[in-house]
Amino acid sequence: MTGIERLSLNQKTVNRCTAPEAIDGCLAAGVPAIGLWREPVQETGVRRAAKLVRDAGLRVSSLCRGGFFTAEEGPRRRAALDDNRRALDEAAELGAPCLVLVVGGLPDGSRDLPAARQRVIGALAELAPYAAERGVRLALEPMHPVYCADRGVLSTLGQALAIAEEFPTDRVGVVVDTFHVWWDPEVFAQIERAGPRIASFQVSDWITPLPADVLLGRGMMGDGHIEFAPLRAAVDAAGYRGDIEVEIFNADVWAREPGEVMGTMVERYLDTVCG
Incomplete structure (x- = not known):
């Protein structure tokens, strides 16, 4: 046992890599699973990407991303829902157990936050x-309130x-992303x-100071302020036995050799998440 049996590379962490390159990187590093993103998968071709994953003997931990469906009723919302159906088709072909949903923000010109949340339902x-x-x-x-x-x-x-519980458990679940939830006293x-x-x-990790583009404020585990082991223990105690994805949006990380x-x-996963 190496300790990385549940480790998954979220493809965004090596943003320079194509889907085939990220798959090869997992093989070289002994990482058994990969979280894929739609755009690079589409560049490769969904069918080809699925075959590459299978041939490599990897698991697909998730597909990112769907969502962005908070627009008011009309063509834009219909287009978003149609795109989510395509994303579900892609996830099924790739063998991904879940489609991660970034639900979307307020529609242009709107300040009606409750209505946007209702449209998620x-x-x-x-x-x-x-x-x-x-x-x-x-x-x-x-997502963290800044978003x-x-x-x-x-x-x-x-x-x-509260929203997921309106649907059967096997249809709608939640993502526990340390970057977004670590600060919550109720987590x-x-x-x-x-x-x-x-x-x-x-x-x-949550790093400070945050960059000007807060979307790129995720750090490598151990570079910031989050204590990972208690969150990992809590997720395990809740019964989660799936893969643990490392998903980093950070310009400096992206500039390094994959x-x-x-x-x-x-190394950091073993030291901070498993330690």
Whole structure:
């Protein structure tokens, strides 16, 4: 046993890599799973990417991403829902157990946050039967409040669970992403509440000072302020036995050689998440 049996590389961590290159990187580093992103998968071709993963003997831990369906009813919302159906088709072909949903922010010119959150429920009601037919779970990702206006109107794990619980557990779950939830004083109680709703567990660190583009504020584990082991223990105690994805958005990390990033990722995962 190497200690990395549940480790997954989220493809965004090696943002320079194509899907084939990221798959090869996992093989070289001994990482058994990969979280794929739609855009590079589409560049490779979904069918080819699925075959490459299978031939490599890797698991697909998730597909990122769906969502962005908080627009008011009209062509833009219909297009978003259609795109989410395509994403579910892709997830099924890749063998991904879940589609990660970044639900979207406030529509242009709107300040009606409750209405945007209500439209998330409406979108799930449309998509959940389609997802079930394809054997893919919809995974709501609560995001740090700094992203509420433009990316994710669900800011806490409790908010995400309140919506997920309106649907069967095997259709709608939640993502526990340390970067987004570590600050929440209710996080451990909400992880316990989530139980079998946990569809994905993602790790990266909160670094300071944040860069000008806060989207790129995720650090390698150990470079910031998050204590990972208690969160990992809580997720395990809640019954989650799936892969643990390292997902890092950071310009400095992206500029490094992917092989170096992979090596550091494995080392830090063992030291901080498993330690």
